[in-house]
Amino acid sequence: MKAWLLHDFGLDNLALGETPTPVPKAGELLVKIGAVSLNFRDKAIVEGFYEPHLVPKPLIPVSDASGTVVAVGDGVSRYKLGDRVSSHLYSRWIDGEPGPDEPAYCFGMPLPGGLAEYMIIHEDSAVRTPDKMSDEEASTLPIAALTAWYSLVDYGQIQPGQTVLVQGTGGVSIFAVQLATALGAKVIVTSSSDANLEAVKKLGAVAGVNYRTFPRWEEEVLKLTDGKGVDLLLDVAGGEGLNQSILATKAAGKIAQIGFLTGQVTTLGLMPLIFRQTTIRGIAVAPRSSFDRMNAFLNEHQISPVIEQAYAFEDAQLAFQHLARGAFGKVVIKVS
Numbered sequence: 001m002k003a004w005l006l007h008d009f010g011l012d013n014l015a016l017g018e019t020p021t022p023v024p025k026a027g028e029l030l031v032k033i034g035a036v037s038l039n040f041r042d043k044a045i046v047e048g049f050y051e052p053h054l055v056p057k058p059l060i061p062v063s064d065a066s067g068t069v070v071a072v073g074d075g076v077s078r079y080k081l082g083d084r085v086s087s088h089l090y091s092r093w094i095d096g097e098p099g100p101d102e103p104a105y106c107f108g109m110p111l112p113g114g115l116a117e118y119m120i121i122h123e124d125s126a127v128r129t130p131d132k133m134s135d136e137e138a139s140t141l142p143i144a145a146l147t148a149w150y151s152l153v154d155y156g157q158i159q160p161g162q163t164v165l166v167q168g169t170g171g172v173s174i175f176a177v178q179l180a181t182a183l184g185a186k187v188i189v190t191s192s193s194d195a196n197l198e199a200v201k202k203l204g205a206v207a208g209v210n211y212r213t214f215p216r217w218e219e220e221v222l223k224l225t226d227g228k229g230v231d232l233l234l235d236v237a238g239g240e241g242l243n244q245s246i247l248a249t250k251a252a253g254k255i256a257q258i259g260f261l262t263g264q265v266t267t268l269g270l271m272p273l274i275f276r277q278t279t280i281r282g283i284a285v286a287p288r289s290s291f292d293r294m295n296a297f298l299n300e301h302q303i304s305p306v307i308e309q310a311y312a313f314e315d316a317q318l319a320f321q322h323l324a325r326g327a328f329g330k331v332v333i334k335v336s
């Protein structure tokens, strides 16, 4: 099959080539990929700053894929040929608490990803693609939408009327705006772009703060929340900004620590954390059961993924470059 193969770190070392088409073992599906979507994780893996010691080479990158079942291994019962399915990043985390070694079973690293004509997905981890969604749309769900959903619902237990702060206007954050709005929350967004702050209001956000114009953006958030801070903050920026996130969150509020866009290390001021009694929870996507519940919600509320651009399979490198520049929502690659 045709596949993009990462031979060494760096986008220049991602090359279109040929590799044997995998054969499904017992319980596995062979999925003909229709589309994949890119996440910051994929870029970080390609560039060598996401657990580089765990990256096999060559690697078929990109975790999030949607397509059609074209062959099944022995004993498969959840799906049949022709069914449309999507990958689920933490492929063995089906329900409940995560096990200690979930990252060892993630697609796109260390398991082969979806930037190829075919991909193996175990039937237990495959998720049925919503009927109303194309493969391009469905490919945006496994990490970006599900991380936002899990942070808002399973962890945040967000209630109508509560306030949520969402950082930036990338993949996770745009889904967070759409989902939190549909859940009845008031969403405040930070962005480096005034145009993007206007655009998120059309998706339901009630207010925006430009974090370039207002480097002390947490003070603006306090002004917007009567000095209290938000109930739940989805932190995708990471780094030293976590200290600002604590100040922007209400006393006894919650932070979902999702990302590390500005750094994987932080110097945490303990006194604001202690005085505000903040709960900070690391988020690593979600179990598949949460994905199933999210898809029902997306269907019920007719939420469509925001895709800024879909690239051809041959133009995968352009898609990675687009992600690096920043996209409003998702960047997708059509595979077939």
Ligand SMILES: NC(=O)c1ccc[n+]([C@@H]2O[C@H](COP(=O)([O-])OP(=O)(O)OC[C@H]3O[C@@H](n4cnc5c(N)ncnc54)[C@H](OP(=O)(O)O)[C@@H]3O)[C@@H](O)[C@H]2O)c1
Pocket: 038, 039, 040, 041, 143, 144, 147, 167, 168, 169, 170, 171, 172, 173, 190, 191, 192, 193, 196, 211, 236, 237, 241, 257, 258, 259, 260, 261, 262, 283, 284, 285, 286, 323, 325, 326, 327, 329
């Ligand atoms: N733990 C998990 O389960 C999980 C799941 C998904 C993603 N993540 C992580 O979450 C982060 C975001 O992922 P993504 O795929 O959504 O990325 P993305 O689509 O590449 O989004 C990047 C956007 O983040 C915004 N941004 C950058 N620096 C910022 C800052 N200092 N403050 C506020 N916003 C900032 C920018 O928005 P503007 O252009 O509007 O400024 C930028 O366009 C990454 O670190 C990713 O690895 C983690």
